[in-house]
Amino acid sequence: MEIKVSFKDISNEDKIYKNLYDGKWVESNSDKLIEIKSPINGELLGKVQSMSKEEVDLAIKNSKEAQKLWAEVPINRRAAILYRAAEILEQNANELAEMLVLEIAKDKRGAIAEVYRTIDYIKFTADSAKQLEGETIPGDSFPGTKKNKISFVTRVPLGVVLAISPFNYPVNLAASKIAPALAAGNAVFFKPPTQGSISGLYLAEIFNKAGLPDGVLNTVTGRGSEIGDYCVTHPDIDFINFTGSTEVGKRISNITTMKPVLLELGGKDAAIVLEDADLDEAADNIVAGGYSYSGQRCTAVKRILVMDSVADELVAKVKTKVAKLEVGDPREEGTVVGPLINGKACDFVMELIEDAKEKGAELVIGGNREGNIVYPTLFDKVDTNMRLAWEEPFGPVLPVIRVKSIDEAIGIANESSYGLQSSVFTKNIDAAFYIANKLEVGTVQVNNKPERGPDHFPFLGVKASGMGTQGIRYSIEAMSRPKAIVLNLGAVE
Template identity: 50%
Template structure:
């Protein structure tokens, strides 16, 4: 069992209070994995003040020094990938393969972040680039840090979506206070230790643990915070936005990711991608295929192929098998997913396969004859359920997707690349995959949604730019 103490103990003594901890239990077998402090407002203040005081010194370290630390962190992650993957397996119920993949991807993300920071950190601009100016004027464009970044991460990628916030913030010279989700916090804290072991001073990278509606709510309104990077539900993101004033932010929020299947699609390829993306980690990620819109002419064939590929899914306890479909993160999530399934069936949808539940483990479920107004379609569900809507035209498919309040990602399967590109332009979503998964792809690419699926753009260059400000120094040269 892990017990994270840090230096919180003396604060409890100072305020004459008993140390309070939150238990971290495995969603797989209920085992007690560790305890983390449930911080008071006074303790959050201390964390914030430490990070703020450390800003001046850290921001004046050289870019080379900061990026060297990031490269070293990536090395440490790869060296410790087996141990961290084991923690991910127990703490959030990922399969061994998925857990190791997250760690390896995270190391790559940190390296890419450091590589990109070198490119955008400083750049000259000659005066004669624009009309009306001569060669004697040169502007030196430099990106400066904002100050203290508050990073708030979710449970489903407790390593990758922590690193995507911490790495760009540190690279640009900011200090960071991390508030990890209560579920998955041990994995996030493990990553923090890797950053610190690589050379990040402890005061530069602080952590706040506790319940979101207590420590988290207080942290987002803290006057020392200069930037917020949040990944989580739209309702929480909206609540944060209402509480803060003039604090810039990146918010990666809820979203439906739809897949559209045209008559000329390669149905075998489409079905394989759909099943892999819809049911991996039991659909507990925002880019999972959440809804299929299929043209009537190929509806029956697609359903048949999806059902066949679903038979290949490995279902069960990730401690025992390398499972695709695992127990959901907690009973609340399982109850919600199950309620959405039952609601759709009561309203006339047809169960094709699945529809069974053992505790928090829901069998991969395929539901046909779903209509666009059903809650299963309109609301994001973190669970192994895939609804099918029959459509009769491209226009109908676009209308359904653009009618949702959020617009995260989409995928199109067709052999007509012209139609695909033109349709992609019509869809009000952050990213469109053509003949592939509903995912953005490489860590180099932007991570965003439209409408209520997010504010600003995350990952790589975009996070680096968001967590910094531009300063230009104009030099007037004397030309003989």
């Protein structure tokens, strides 16, 4: 049966978006509202409520009570609800994709891709949950232990998961927290990003319509600067799953005590290009990886480390491809680079661009700004004294750093405080593995751009890029724990 979900279901006639509490959409007692305007043209899309600490307390208490019953629901029934959520999301994919375009200025192709990737993610989570099995461990496999002990090991939920998603993937990176948490038997207290709240709340209604018991998924809206610390340190939150900036991630790590966290933070992903690389393939991947969604991705290519002997040729190829990128309104077909999420983000990118210019980098293409659009920018001959070599722009600008050896490339790559992903372009498998083994990152892509997924692969960052491992099975395991019951059979004569 087809179920239609409307944005009117979760807002009032004044386009004030409510919060999901105990299975119903309710208005806050607070009169503080946050305007959500489109980065494209400043159009007011609606307002979200800034919930009070008292309302947060009530919602978390409700989540904790609901979780006790949800933990008793068999996995096959939890999976059935996830399958139903994926089905409803597919039935309403276009409406949600249209809001993504308006709310976060994602291009049309990228918006619909995000929704359909989320559908697949939820389905695969349901599949994976049904395949998780416990184990029995005989005691006598350990030296000195008799045969009268058997350990039955199962996985149990942690309790209430606080899920905090980012603006750039407010649907996919919300579902990647919510679905595994629910599959493991947790309740979820979901805080969408401020810019991205409307899309995130719509996703919550998808799960609600799929038949989740009341209170198993509650939402909270408000600025992280006002209620963020309160939520992450709340005594009834049992796990924190956060995607966002390294600055906020470090704060969460510092202020939480004896509370498990899964943090997906920033990156400064390097594309290392060797002399024998297929330069056309490398250029294609670098441009796709560096400029799609205006570079606003943690896994975007953020610097190119290329052997000096092939640097001129690679730069020329990248420049040609960058010049062909469509820039403008993301509502128009074919647009790749559109407005950044806000003016502050643009200001920061332009700071990095100006610093590179002042310190002698060679501007190959771009470097200009119109409103909240920063044109796709490529710098050559960037050196390690420039901010662009180290800082994450989260915008459409790429530095080329020329190197003379593999070990020099590895050294510069590893000097970064980040460690999310890197790419290596070469036809030499021995060189690829040598570099991959030396790089201090979570994942190394050989002859491909950095990317998240496929979603059943492990996804992780080291150093300032995060803590813990994601990926569907890994996420379910992170938000559950082993529990052992030891059966003592009596003395054996």
